[in-house]
Amino acid sequence: MENKKTLVIGASLKENRYSNIAINRLKSYHINTVAIGLRDGEVNGVKIETEQKLFNDVHTVTLYLNPKRQESYYEYIIKLQPKRVIFNPGTENPEFYKLLREANIDVEIACTLVLLSTNQY
Numbered sequence: 001m002e003n004k005k006t007l008v009i010g011a012s013l014k015e016n017r018y019s020n021i022a023i024n025r026l027k028s029y030h031i032n033t034v035a036i037g038l039r040d041g042e043v044n045g046v047k048i049e050t051e052q053k054l055f056n057d058v059h060t061v062t063l064y065l066n067p068k069r070q071e072s073y074y075e076y077i078i079k080l081q082p083k084r085v086i087f088n089p090g091t092e093n094p095e096f097y098k099l100l101r102e103a104n105i106d107v108e109i110a111c112t113l114v115l116l117s118t119n120q121y
Contacts, residue, residue, distance in 0.1 A: 010064030011037035019064035067093040
């Protein structure tokens, strides 16, 4: 599996949260992982940033934020120019899909954990 540097947005320090499980799973597949969340901290060696930091070479952004909370990230994500944005269950947002597609960014409505476990990541 090529290294598809992934930015997890909505990262949580709580171990039962899907964003936290996703960080651990991405790391287990040796995928370079960066994260943004409400609280800074660390999950499996991945520092959770609280600012919209301009990471380089982000291939995939995986979202764990409801559509309302995504609005403040629209411009930021488009500026990063990832190859794709994964909308995990509960994050579906047709308004954002349109903006991403206009910026030539692929939209995937899927679950990061399922994509990883079925080798479709």
